Amino acid sequence: MRFSFGNLLRQARAGHTGWGPQWRDAEPKAAYDVVIIGAGGHGLATAYYLAAEHGICNIAVLEKSWLGGGNTGRNTTIIRSNYLCEESEALYEHAMKLWETLSDTLNYNVMYSPRGVLMLAHNEHDIRSLKRHIHANRLAGIDNEWLTAAQAQAFCPILNIDADLRYPVLGAALQHRGGVARHDAVAWGYARAASELGVDIIQNCEVTAIRRGTDGAVEAVETSRGRIAAKKIGVVAAGHTSVVMAMAGLRMPLESFPLQALVSEPVKPVMPCVVMSNAIHAYMSQSDKGELVIGAGTDAYVSYAQAGGLHIATHTLEAICELFPVTRRLKMLRNWGGIVDVTPDRSPIIGLTPVPGLFVNCGWGTGGFKATPGSGHVFAATLAHGVPHPIAAPFTLDRFRTGRLIDEAAAAAVSH
C-alpha cells in the first residue's frame, strides 16, 4: 500500500489495522538471474535499481542475519559529498543528488535532513587541507565554504572556540547540503520498493560457498537455506567481504576493523547541524529523538568482534566534552560497533572481478552510508550490463595493480 495522506486518513479511520507488512519475507527459489549477497543499504539499493531501471526483477538479496543489521543500522548517518579527488566527487555527488529526491522515489520517508556538516580545523595543516578541499569542490560545482571560528560558533552555538583548548578550533569547512538521514528507513524503504517490484529478500540465509563451473564462471551459492543458482552474483558484504570473496578463491585489498558509535540520553534540541573533527576523532549530531549521536574511531587491529575497545570510546568522549562543554554531565545510553572494510586508498571498490559473473561492491570503510543511493545505482548498472557504469569505472579492483589509486586516505588523513 502506498503511503499518502489519503491512505493515512483511511487507515486512521480503520484504527490502523489495514497496514500490511512492508516487504515479503521470501522463501528462497532454486535459481535467480542475479543473487546479491548482503541486505545492507547498498545491497538493497542495488536490487531496487536493477529492478526499477534495468527491468531485472528475478533477484534474491541474501542476508545472513536481519535486513539492515550490519553497518547500515550501526552508522552515524553523516551525509556529505565534499571529497577531494575528482572521481570521488563524482561518486558522492551522484549519491547526494539521489538523496535529495529519495523519499519521493521510494514513497518512504528516509528523513534526509540537509542541516549542514561542519568539519573543524585545529591546526595549520587542517586549515590548508580543508581549504584545498573547498577549492577542489568549487571547481567541481560542489558547495563547501570556509568559516572562521566565530562563524562556526554562530552556526553551531554549543561549539567551544576558546583559544586555550588543547586543540583549539581555528576555522571550519561547511557543506550546507550535507546532513543526516534515518539509517533504518533507508534500508526499509529500499527493501519495500524492491520487494514490490518482485525482488526476494531472504533473511537468516548465510552464504557459505560460491560454486564455479568448469569455465571458472560462477554458477551458484550454497547457503544455510540450501543451494541457489545464479549466473551473476554481487557481493555487497561490507566488513565480511574478504570472507565471502575467499569462497571464490579471491584475496582482497581489504582489512576489517571495528568502528564504534554511541548515543546519549535524549535531550531537547541543542545541536542544529553535524560537527566532525577528523584530527581528534569526534563526530556529533542530534537525532530526532533527541539523543546526541557520537562517532568514534576504529580499533587499531583487524577484528570481526562487533565491539570496539573502551579506550577508543573514552578518547572520543574526552574530545566531545572539550568541544561541547554542555555535554559533560550527559549519560551515554548505548555504545556499539560495526565491522568496516577498509581499502589502502580509503576509496571503495565497485565492479568486476577476475571471476566471470562475480561482481563486488565493497571497501566503503568508515564512510559508505552517505553513498548508499549512488553506490546501488552505479553497481546495478554495472551488474546489468557487465561493464562498469562511467562513475564506477575508476573504482576498479584492478587499480591496485595499475597504481591508479584514488587516494582519499592521503587527502583526509582519517575516516569519513
Added chain:
Amino acid sequence: MLLIPCPYCEEPRPEIEFRYGGEAHIARSADPTGLSDAALADYLYFRSNPKGWHYERWQHQSGCGRFFNAVRHTVTDRIIGTYKAGEPKPDLALYRVRAGS
C-alpha cells in the same frame, strides 16, 4: 583493551603501550624490480584479513620499543602466543594443543 604478552619484556602489558603493525610474514622481495605488477600489488595491498587466527606484527612502542609477532583470533581477540621478530611462523596446531582449544 587487549593484554599483550611482549616476548622481550616477558609480561602481559596493556594494548595502549603497543602499536599495531599489520599482517605478519609478508616478506619484501629480494628483487623488487623483477616483480610483476600483480605480485607487487599483492605485496603492497592484498591481505588475508581472516575471520579466525591471524599472524600479526606489534611494536612495544611505549615499552622496550621492539617488534614482535602475535597469533590472535579476530573474533574472540584471544592471543594464543607471541614470538620474536625473525622467528619462523609457528604451527597453529601446536599452539592450539597447548592452549587446549
